[in-house]
Amino acid sequence: MIGVDGQAMNRFQQKIELRDGEALFQVGGSVRDRLLGRTPADVDGVLLTPDPEGAGGRLTQAGLAPVVGRNGGRAWRGRGIDLTVWPREPGQPVEEALRHEALQRDFTLNALYSRWGIEEVIDPLGGQADLRRGIVRATGAGALVRDPVRVLRLARLASGLDFQVDPATLAWARAVDPGLAAGERVGREVLAWLTQSAAPGKGLDLWADSGAIRAIPEVAALQGVAQRADYHPEGDVWIHTGQVLDRAAQLGQGLERGALGVLMLSALFHDVGKAITTRWELGRWRAHGHEAVSRDLTQSRLKGWGLGNRVVGWTVRLVADHGRPMALARDGASLTGWWRLLDGHPCPELLFLLAQADSQGRVAAGEGEPSPPLFTAGMPFRAALDRWGQIPMLSGGHLLAAGVRPGPAVGRGLTLLRRAAFLGRWREGEPIAPLLRQAGLLAGRAKG
Known part of the structure; x- marks a missing residue:
């Protein structure tokens, strides 16, 4: 994985051999995380080019492959890089092309750019101000409608960063059914929320407030489900689930x-x-x-x-x-x-x-x-x-050497010995023949 290693990024830029009218930028999470003092797991990028089709061969040589069905065929991935290929009209200013690309993104804090390998930030939609204010704001009214999985990403980002959600964005999210997103993408967003947040349970109410929880109806149904107060002083099953999530995140470090x-x-x-x-x-x-x-x-x-x-x-x-x-x-x-x-x-x-x-x-x-x-x-x-954990390591060879016939009897014998060791009825180094014979797994004279 390339991550944000400068030399690796330079090598990638050299491999794709930028042509006239092309420009390469970092974007999204890798820029956002750097501004927040975090280490990005990978690199998101944008290639502005007047010839999107012609760029494909060079991207393949650089180790990337097209992601089928994503961004109208303009997405490429590989070697720790997620790259969007965006068309740039002849003579179009870079800033204008980036703004058009930014308006297709989900949130302003993911529409932050920097030239490849350079830290200076280009901010066409005010994402840096939203970062400073601790706000997650959509890039526009249609951003969530275009891709329902973005409702889940909204809840994941806000809960993971402990940010507030812009009121207009929250209203737009509630009007979108996240259940329309493909199941595989829903699963990835849920897993990212659960594994990347220090306190995912505290974000559970945000998932409900934004409507994202509708993608997990089994969990949404837990709101208001009562429990025995003597066993569950915390409240209903929804509250309990949030507390279990937070405790599991702590224990799972x-x-x-x-x-x-x-x-x-x-x-x-x-x-x-x-x-x-x-x-x-x-x-x-x-x-x-x-x-x-x-x-x-x-x-x-x-x-x-x-x-x-x-x-x-x-x-x-x-x-x-x-x-x-x-x-x-x-x-x-x-x-x-x-x-x-x-x-x-x-x-x-x-x-x-x-x-x-x-x-x-x-x-x-x-x-x-x-x-x-x-x-x-x-x-x-x-x-x-x-x-x-202290049960001795046993194999079928031990039982075959003792005279057990090949077949199902070997499996039964292994279970028998493991159980006996767990219960303290047999220790490593002691003869196994008496136990096997008593269980009817050994006929005739034992070998050990």
């Missing part, structure tokens, strides 16, 4: 990007089933079976976002299991109970973090910054995870 995305998605969706299952029964609010409903709703939504099998599978599993650690701890479960939770689980450490965020996202409103509640399942769950 240091996770690699993919794992953090799974954790944050599971925090967002973990209780969506309560909007369907919550009932007033026997003098209290109950949500029997909400975990299974949450699981199914999450799976359907994430598949529609095209997030990939691992992300979907792990998130769905976390949502389905999020309440089990607390239930096991509350019931004083034996090691066998913890084994049933952990056996075959794809991401037990993420489940620990989600369960902790769920447990601690229950802070009643009040003055100051109260400490989160105690994670009562933490000690027994951590003890179980430690035992899980």
